[in-house]
Amino acid sequence: MLLVRRSAAGFGGVVRWGLRCLCSGDAAGRYRNTVLLPRTDFPIKVNGPSLLEQEIKIQQKCGFDQLYKWQREKKAKKEYCLHDGPPYANGDPHVGHALNKILKDIRNRFEVLRGRQVHYVPGWDCHGLPIELKALGDLGTNELTPVQIRQKAREFAEKAISRQRAAFQRWGVMADWDNCYYTFDGKYEAAQLKVFQEMHNKGLIYQDYKPVFWSPSSRTALAEAELEYNPEHVSRSLYITFPLLTLPAKLTAKAEGLSNVSALIWTTQPWTIPANQAVCYMPKVQYSVVKRADTEQLLLVATERINSLSSLLKTNLESLVTFAGTDLEGGVCQHPTIPSKEVPLLPASHVTMTKGTGLVHTAPAHGMDDYSVATHFNLPVECMVDEEGRFTELAGAELQNKSVMDEGNAAVISVLQAAGAVVKEEDCVHSYPYDWRTKQPVVIRASRQWFINTATLKDKAKDALQKVRVIPESARSSLLSMLDRRTYWCISRQRSWGVPIPVFYHKETGEPLLNKHTVTHIAKVFSEKGSDSWWTEPVETFLTPDVLQKSKASSVSDYVRGEDVLDIWFDSGASWAAVLPESDPRADSYVEGKDQIGGWFQSSLLTSVAVRNKAPYKALVVHGFAVSEKGEKMSKSIGNVVDPDVVINGGKDSSVSPPYGADVLRWWVAESNVFSEVQIGPNALNAAKDSINKLRNTLKFLLGNLQGFDPRSQAVDPKQMHYIDQYMLHLLREFSMKVTDAYSEFNYGLVIRLLQSFTARELSNFYFSIIKDRLYCDPEDSVGRRSCQTVLEEILDGVSRSIAPVLPHLAEEVYLHAPGHDEGNTLFRSGWINxxxxxxxxxxxxxxxxxxxxxDSFLSSIPGRNAAEFDLVISIEPGLFFELMESLQEEPTSTSSQLTELMMTSRTTLTSALPRDLPSDAITSTGSFLINLEGGMIREESSYSIAAMPTALSRCPRCRRYTSDEPDCLCPRCQTMMEKNGK
Known part of the structure; x- marks a missing residue:
């Protein structure tokens, strides 16, 4: 090798030292083995059965089943508690389960990585009518004792739990699956009864005879949360006359000469007319007596409803007299189907003017508002409907045993028509409550039930809710309005499969025996023997002499056990008392679908506020439902149901339903906008798969270039790194902080977007394209290459940890291939992004x-051309910007400076002014850059000019850069390296 001093081609006689080329001929092939190309056995794609085998293998090798227990035993300064709302144990796992469980697991895994101790106990809601009906349906008989029903129901629930639990584990959900909570467990039931007892002691639980939603198809009372409203329900609606027997005193003078006036009412439930006790009016509005032009019939209606009624009846309604609603006080009507019965005109606030006549038929046994009127005016509450939804003998022989929703309703209409009381009949399509499980209409009927007085709890619950963070915030108004609508909560059910209401009744008086002494002892028995003991043990087991004495009750032989069970919303709503840590039974978050706004979220809030005057959660996360890709509700009849098991393992035809594995399912959850309806189907799943494969490509590049690198001994101190390497660490830090914030906000979609932006823009399009020459062609142990590898290892570590909560299988797979880890260590046991x-x-x-x-200015000036084929001159006036660029290139002209590496050119010259003798083919452009340092204390906008021209240097056969003095010869850098290596 001969050192020669020669003038550079152009630019003011800049002098450089070079190496005379000692090679000749076509040399590219011979140097291939000297280039440090990426090497790794990490696959860029894993598909089909091998993907499924790999996920299972990773779960086993990386101890997925032990992670929860490990983190619970590890010391931590902070705890994060996510309380699991219990899925219902009555069917196979579905995509809604996947959405919910994976959302929770992403947050829990994030918290474990952050070093917090996670409290997460999965649970199941095991009681209730649907399970009981399915268990009975399997047997095909109703002739069973309560104990037999309960045994079959328990077996059914346990099978469903087993299937669901296996699916949750396969999805990678972290938990101690051997220690879950079940609402049919004796200890859970005992904790629930303790909540019941404390609420009863405060007078919040009481027995009463009042109207409740009743399901004839299920033969039990239902709570509001157990209803579905069918907007297409059709009712036969009637306009009915109630003849005025006694005119109100204030109206007598005004309506002088008027006789045979009838109050006109409108109802969509004619079957309730036999139970009518009053007609209600609104005191603050105007009423009129009108005369029909076609029949001269006189009708009493609200003044503002006259025009609508005239149109409806297709006749003119002449107003004869108008007066205030208060003038109706004291009026009495004749019942339309019971001539001997008189019903009063009464004021009421629930009367509206949006439809109807402004007068409302009132049957206290069959309406909540009607019952309020009855309570205020001491009206009778007579229920004429039995548990099967049929008229009782109280309704008369014509109606007895007829279904009120079918032939009974038709019979009442016939009676009304025969009496001449029907003015108009028409079908009315409206929203009507249905039993959420049997999908059959419900009725409102009075019965003796146990209630929670939510009216006294609502204000406290609202205050507690104001201190709760709601995500998204828009769900808060729904929570508050649901609370407003709930005047009382019926908690008794006339079924066998549930927690029995712990009450005894006196055989003669029917008076309930229920106090802290009885409930405390019953809870103790349930804790030891389970609630089956209510039916299997003698009464003496519960009413011991000690309990009777403390209760000041008579002999045990005077009492019988109650047969009702508790509403399952009370079951699950008391879970905070049974599951959360005793030290602070308040979860950091509850995460459930929007249907729980009126369900578990509310029942948990009401029970907790009743007992402890605070909410059981600090934050509520309300997500949407999973729907088809067309936005339709999933239905077997439509054929658009997506089975998560098929998503993971594939269907019968793998060309139609390929196996995607668990991580694709998890990516779909994370990427979706879960606060609205979440669409799933082949397009969404294929997109998720493609995104993961793109990520694998980036991870493969990182792993391939870290082959043989040990960060524990070969890492370079940041102060010695190239500026661009230090800059990438800076970008990695910003990325990690944004990702951390996004996870903390349950904004997993933002995590995905941040990751994709970082890997595509900052890494693939920018950093990777710049550093390949240094990685592949610099000496293996050079500071420049080690500097780059140090950053690549940090990026690999940061990226794999950032995505680990979403893709735990992929993250652990990367960790197994990554350098610098002790054997047996796993990513989830080694912390968050460092x-x-x-x-x-x-x-x-x-x-x-x-x-x-x-x-950017340079590349924009040479569109479609290779930057490596150009020499670049950068002109900046002396100042701060020039000094910053000088830190990237100490010599005026260089082929190997950091500035040249960034520009990806053949060589770069940094000067204070462009040369006057630029070649004719030079491409020039200008720009400016604003420097902002020390929080705006130093601000300086500097302009720059650039000139790009085709380089006179040749392409090096080893590094492929245009840095060689002669064709087919090594550049000085490669020549030096080859000589050092003896090649």
């Missing part, structure tokens, strides 16, 4: 981003 404040260096960001601004 960044350092040292990575943010004053001036570093401005230096690199300033160079990038120049780079």
């Amino acid at each position: 960044t350092s404040p040292v990575w943010r260096k004053p001036g570093l960001e401005e230096a690199v981003e300033g160079a990038c601004a120049i780079r």
